Amino acid sequence: MDRFKARARALRSSQTSAEARLWYVLRGRRLLDWKFRRQQPIDRYVVDFVTFAGRLIVEVDGATHSSDGERQHDAKRSDVLTSLGFHILRVTNTDIYEDLPGVGEAILRELATDRFSPLPEGEVDGEAGG
Template sequence: MSHARIPPQRRANAKRMRKAMTDAELKLWNELRAHPLMGLGFRRQMPIAGYIVDFACPTHRLIVEIDGSQHALAENASNDDIRTERLKADGWTVLRFWNDDILRDLDNVCTHIIRTIGKDLP
């Protein structure tokens, strides 16, 4: 997979975001890091297509976004839709979960991720 050039400001933003993860992001990252979820390799705060996505599994072209309550606002939801369509156009599957889903029901979130990736397996 070829990599697009990442502007220095965007790279710095991703690095800053990795250091300031939300509780939900940290909880999910602890499940994904170092390949414990079925050996899948995820990266956090990864720049893709001009955006910084929360988590990405490049091998399966899967993006996992974790949304706080601000994403329920109409303007933000519209921006999320545009972002999702752009990522899908590049061949990525995008899963979105609410913070509360991660904090209260992590097992089902992980099951959903595994099932989604399983659809891509031979």
């Protein structure tokens, strides 16, 4: 797992400008007190943003996600992460640049659904509820 932590650390230090803009909205519980983490290892993947309490992963898709190979990889990755109880919300760089408040609202809409039960307190990294 150390290799995934090292990769996550490297990704945090080289985030895209779109990820940096979204992180500004999500960090420090700025989005209605939801705690998000960025570039977080889960299973064998590193996800862009996650709130464990809300069981929501937010993935930022840039131009590289438009190839067939990347779409297949993303689908397999999504299957694994969904099987672990997460919901995945995909947003594009364009969404972030053109309508960042709308992206925040979409995230809040996803968190308002009752589709997913939060993990019991302390089960993941000691993080408690939203």
